[in-house]
Amino acid sequence: MKQTPKTIVSARGDREEFLFFQNGEHRLFGAHFEPRGTATGLGVVLCAPFAEEKIYTHRLFTNFARQLAAQGHSVLRFDFMGQGDSSGQFEEATVETRIADTMCAADWLKGRPGVNRLLLVGLRMGAVWAGLVAAQRDDVAHLVLWDPVVNVERQLKEELRLALAIQTVLFRKIVMNRNQIIDSLLTNGKAEYDGVTLNHLQGWVISKPFYEQAIQIDLRKGMSGFTGNCLLLPIVKKEKKPSKPVVELRNVLKEQGATAELDLAIEEITFWTINPNIFTNHPAMLFDKTFAWLREVEK
Amino acid sequence: MNEKPVVFTDKEGQHLVGIVHEPEATPRDELVIFAFGGVMGRVAQLRQYVNLARLLAREGFITLRFDSHHMGDSEGELPRCNTKTYYGTIQTGRYVPDVSRAIDFMHARYGRRPIVLIALCGGAITVFLTASQDPRVKRAVMLSVPVALDDSSVDYTSRRGVADYWQTLRPYMFKLTKREYWKRLLSGKSEYDRIYHTFKGLAASGLAQLQRRYERDAKSEEAQETKETIGGATLNSRFFSAFETCALTKRDMLFVFGGNDFFYREFKEAFEEDFLPKHPEYRDAFTLHVLPQASHMFSFPLWQSQLQDIVRNWLVKETTSTGGS
Numbered sequence: 367m368k369q370t371p372k373t374i375v376s377a378r379g380d381r382e383e384f385l386f387f388q389n390g391e392h393r394l395f396g397a398h399f400e401p402r403g404t405a406t407g408l409g410v411v412l413c414a415p416f417a418e419e420k421i422y423t424h425r426l427f428t429n430f431a432r433q434l435a436a437q438g439h440s441v442l443r444f445d446f447m448g449q450g451d452s453s454g455q456f457e458e459a460t461v462e463t464r465i466a467d468t469m470c471a472a473d474w475l476k477g478r479p480g481v482n483r484l485l486l487v488g489l490r491m492g493a494v495w496a497g498l499v500a501a502q503r504d505d506v507a508h509l510v511l512w513d514p515v516v517n518v519e520r521q522l523k524e525e526l527r528l529a530l531a532i533q534t535v536l537f538r539k540i541v542m543n544r545n546q547i548i549d550s551l552l553t554n555g556k557a558e559y560d561g562v563t564l565n566h567l568q569g570w571v572i573s574k575p576f577y578e579q580a581i582q583i584d585l586r587k588g589m590s591g592f593t594g595n596c597l598l599l600p601i602v603k604k605e606k607k608p609s610k611p612v613v614e615l616r617n618v619l620k621e622q623g624a625t626a627e628l629d630l631a632i633e634e635i636t637f638w639t640i641n642p643n644i645f646t647n648h649p650a651m652l653f654d655k656t657f658a659w660l661r662e663v664e665k
Numbered sequence: 666m667n668e669k670p671v672v673f674t675d676k677e678g679q680h681l682v683g684i685v686h687e688p689e690a691t692p693r694d695e696l697v698i699f700a701f702g703g704v705m706g707r708v709a710q711l712r713q714y715v716n717l718a719r720l721l722a723r724e725g726f727i728t729l730r731f732d733s734h735h736m737g738d739s740e741g742e743l744p745r746c747n748t749k750t751y752y753g754t755i756q757t758g759r760y761v762p763d764v765s766r767a768i769d770f771m772h773a774r775y776g777r778r779p780i781v782l783i784a785l786c787g788g789a790i791t792v793f794l795t796a797s798q799d800p801r802v803k804r805a806v807m808l809s810v811p812v813a814l815d816d817s818s819v820d821y822t823s824r825r826g827v828a829d830y831w832q833t834l835r836p837y838m839f840k841l842t843k844r845e846y847w848k849r850l851l852s853g854k855s856e857y858d859r860i861y862h863t864f865k866g867l868a869a870s871g872l873a874q875l876q877r878r879y880e881r882d883a884k885s886e887e888a889q890e891t892k893e894t895i896g897g898a899t900l901n902s903r904f905f906s907a908f909e910t911c912a913l914t915k916r917d918m919l920f921v922f923g924g925n926d927f928f929y930r931e932f933k934e935a936f937e938e939d940f941l942p943k944h945p946e947y948r949d950a951f952t953l954h955v956l957p958q959a960s961h962m963f964s965f966p967l968w969q970s971q972l973q974d975i976v977r978n979w980l981v982k983e984t985t986s987t988g989g990s
Contacts, residue, residue: 371670372669372670372671372672372682373672374672374680374682374740376680376740377678382738384670384672384682384738385670386668386670393668395670395684397682397738418710418711421705421706421708421709421710421712422704422705424706424708424737424738425706425735425736425737428737428738449712450708450712450715451668451670451684451707451708451715453668456712532960532964532965535925535958535960536958536965536967562965562967563966563967566965566966568964569710569711569962569964569965569966569969570711571966640704640748641748642748642749643747643748643749643817644745644747644748645704645743645745645746645747645748645751646744646745646746647743648745
C-alpha cells in the first residue's frame with residue numbers, strides 16, 4: 367500500500383520524512399534526512415546493529431543523520447525486517463534478508479533526485495551487513511565500519527553464552543549449555559527445554575537459517591571486490607591496540623585495492639548497552655573522526 | 666492492519682514522531698497510546714510495544730506508539746547527563762506533557778474517545794501521572810512501574826536483593842564441583858570482572874539488607890508509619906497520590922510485574938504491605954498480575970507472550986464489560 371510520507375520541517379528549515387518502503391513482501395520503515403543547502407550528491411545509508419543494540423543506538427543514528435544532512439548529504443536510516451517499526455518478526459530475519467534489506471535501502475536512496483554515489487555506515491553487526499553489501503555494489507564510494515564484528519560466529523557464541531544465565535531463573539540450573547543449544551538448533555531447528563525456547567540472545571530468538579548463514583561470515587573473506595574508501599573505527603574506552611581481526615581486515619582491504627584507514631574512537635561508554643551512570647547519544651570522537659575522514663575522501 | 670507514520674508537536678512546538686496501527690475491521694471505541702519508556706523509545710525493549718500494538722490492532726484497537734522529545738526520531742536535544750538523574754526526572758513527570766499532546770493528536774484524528782495508556786518501567790510512571798491528571802484517560806496499564814525515585818546517589822546494588830545476586834552466582838556455585846571450571850578459572854579465560862562484581866554486589870546487598878532490618882527494629886512504630894525510603898531510594902510520593910486520584914475517579918488500573926524484578930519487591934513492600942493496609946477502601950481499585958519468575962523487562966520469549974496475553978485479555982474483557990464494540 368503506497369502512503370504519503372510524513373514530513374517534518376524544522377525551525378531551521380531542515381526536512382525529514384518518515385515512510386515505509388517495500389522490500390518484497392515486507393515493509394521497511396525509513397527516516398530520510400534531506401540535505402541542507404547545496405546537495406553534495408552523496409547518499410548515506412545507516413545500518414543499525416543487531417537485536418537490543420539497535421534499540422539503544424536509535425538516537426545516536428538520528429543525531430548522526432542530522433549532522434550529515436546539515437553538511438549537504440542525503441541520509442537514510444532504516445529498520446531491518448523484524449526490527450524497529452518494520453514488518454515481520456525478528457526470528458524470521460536471516461543474513462539473506464538483512465543483505466536484501468540493505469540493498470533495497472541503498473536502491474531507494476540512490477533513486478532520490480541528485481544522489482549519485484553512496485556511503486554505507488554500519489555499527490557492530492550493522493557493519494557486517496554494510497560491508498557485505500558494499501562488496502556487491504559498484505556505486506558504494508565509501509564505507510564506514512564502526513566497531514565491526516569481524517568474526518560473526520565468535521560473536522554469536524559469546525552472546526549465546528551470556529544468555530545462559532537466565533535459564534537458572536526458570537530451571538534453577540543450566541539445562542542446556544551453549545553447544546547443546548547450537549546442536550539442537552542446527553539439528554531440530556530450535557532448542558527447547560520443557561516447552562521453553564532457549565535459542566535466543568537475551569530474549570531475541572534466532573532461527574536455524576540465520577545461524578547457519580551467519581556463522582559462514584567472516585568479513586576478512588566476505589568483502590572481496592570492494593575497492594572504495596573504507597574507515598574502520600573500533601570503539602574503545604581507553605587507548606589500546608586494535609584487535610587482530612580488525613587489523614587483518616584492514617590489510618585484506620588494502621591488498622584488494624581499497625583505501626582502508628584504521629583508527630580508534632575512544633568513548634566513555636559503549637552506546638549499545640545501558641550505562642547506569644552516563645547517558646549520552648553524542649559520541650564526540652566517533653562522529654568527529656568520521657566527519658574528518660569523510661571530508662578527506664570527498665575532496 | 667494498517668501502520669502509518671504520524672507527526673505531531675509537543676508543547677514547545679517540537680515535532681514528535683510516531684506510528685499508528687489501525688485495525689482492518691471497525692475499530693473499538695477506545696484509543697490506545699503507548700507512553701515513552703525512557704531510553705528505548707517507541708519500540709521498547711525486545712520490541713515489546715511493536716508486538717503488543719500489533720496484537721491490540723488485531724483485536725480492534727487503534728494504537729499509537731511515539732517518541733518523546735529528544736528521543737528516537739523526534740526533535741529536541743538531550744545533553745549528556747547522569748542516567749539515574751535522568752530516570753528521576755521521568756519519574757517526576759518529565760514526559761507527561763508529551764503524552765497529553767499525544768491524546769490531543771489522537772482525539773483530533775479519530776474523535777473524542779476514551780483513552781487507554783500503556784507503558785513499561787519509566788513509561789509506566791508517566792502513564793500513572795498522566796492518568797491522574799487527565800480526565801480523558803479511562804484505563805492505565807502499568808508494566809514494572811517504579812514506586813521509588815532514582816537520582817545519581819541511588820545505589821542499585823543495595824536495592825537489588827541478595828536473591829538477585831544469588832541467581833547470578835548459582836551457576837558458578839554449581840560449577841565449583843567440576844574440574845573443567847577450575848581449569849578455565851586458572852587459564853585466565855573466565856569473566857573475572859563479572860564474578861568480582863557479582864560477589865561484591867552480594868556482599869553489599871547483604872549488608873544493606875542487614876542495615877535495613879536494624880533500622881526497622883530501631884525505629885518506633887510511629888516512625889514506621891511515615892515510610893519515605895526503600896532500599897536507600899526515596900519513595901515517589903507522586904505514585905501514591907496518583908493512585909489515590911485514579912482510585913477516587915474510578916479509572917481502571919492494571920499493574921503487571923515480574924516476580925524477579927526488584928521493582929516488584931519495592932511495590933510489594935511500600936504499596937501492598939505498607940500503603941494498602943492503611944487504605945483498605947482501595948483494595949479492589951486495581952488489578953495486579955505477577956509473573957512469578959519473570960524479570961523487570963520480561964526478557965524471555967515465554968514471559969513476553971504471557972505478558973501480551975494478560976494485557977490483551979484485561980483490555981478486551983474490560984472493554985466488552987463496559988459496552989465497547
